[in-house]
Structure formats: C-alpha cells, structure tokens
Amino acid sequence: MLIYLIGFMGSGKSTIGQKLSRKLGFTFVDLDSEIESRTGMAVQELFDRHGEEFFREQEHRALNAVAGLKDAVVATGGGTPCYFDHMTLMNDTGMTVYIRMPAAALARRLADARTRRPVLAGIPGDRLEEEIVKLLSVREPFYRRAGITVDGINADVDKLATMILGKNG
Ligand code: S3P
Secondary structure, three states: OEEEEEOOOOOOHHHHHHHHHHHHOOEEEEHHHHHHHHHOOOHHHHHHHHOHHHHHHHHHHHHHHHOOOOOEEEEOOOOHHHOOOHHHHHHHHOEEEEEEOOHHHHHHHHOOHHHHOOOOOOOOHHHHHHHHHHHHHHHHHHHOOOOEEEEOOOOOHHHHHHHHHHHHO
C-alpha cells in the first residue's frame, strides 16, 4: 500500500507522515528530500538557481519514481498536487490524505519558517495570512480530490491509520 499526504506548507505532512509510517511499519519518504538527493541541490537552491519551473519538473520526476513504492508513506510538497495532473497519478497509485488546516493556523505556523519556503519568502509578515488565503483558494480544489481529509490541528494518527486500513480493505 502507498499513502500520499498532501496539504499546504506547514500543515504537518512530515510530522504526521513519520508517525503514521511508524504505526503501519511502512517506509517514510519526504518528497522534498527525495528531490534534494536526486538533484544534489537544496529546494531553495533549485528555486534560486534554476527557477520554479525547473523545480516542478524535478518534483514530477521524483513523484513518478516514488509512485512505484510499496508500503510507504510519502509526504509531498504543498504544490505537488497542483502540477502535471499529480492528483490523478496519486489517486491511481495509492491513497491520498489531505491534511487540512485553516489559513490563520498556517500563517502562525509559517511565520518563522517562511524564509525556508521559496514560495512565501518575499511576503512581509503582516500580509502572510492574506497571501495564504489566496494561494489556498487556488490549491484547495486539487487537495479536495483526496480520498481522505483529516483535520491537521487535532490530527489523531491512530484514527487515521484505522481509516486508511478500512478504506483499503
Ligand atoms: C512548496 C512547498 C514545499 C516545497 C517547495 C514548494 C509549495 O514543501 O516543495 O518549497 O509550492 O507549496 P512543504 O509543503 O513541505 O513545505
């Protein structure tokens, strides 16, 4: 079984993914780390030196490579579902789980960490929430195609594992 965690930056995909993979005895894969090891460059560097389009191509390759894995939990990047018809690819090859979180909570969680996110890097703190609202409205239609949606604020990994196993069986 292959599980894809999707959702906005800062929604907790990696933390939940690590816990879920331990619980299920699956391998944990972080798609950004996969891109970094395949290209030998940090995400930030890929954006800075080669631009977003190049990053999205590398992301596409990395996703295609992990799509063949078995018994793995993949934490994708916040933009992954929105390019190259990736929702179809992920829904065809595994179970998609949307970790949902309101813009206000995302803004609080991303306030300090946004410098490490090239997509948000230039946005001043007082405009962060409004920019997240805008970007979320573009991205949510993709995220909503997930097979399962969970509340990222009170995420219960045990319940999520049961839900996934139930859907799969
Ligand atoms: C991005 C999210 C990042 C990373 C890249 C682009 C996005 O991943 O893939 O900076 O477009 O939302 P996280 O969601 O893990 O921060």
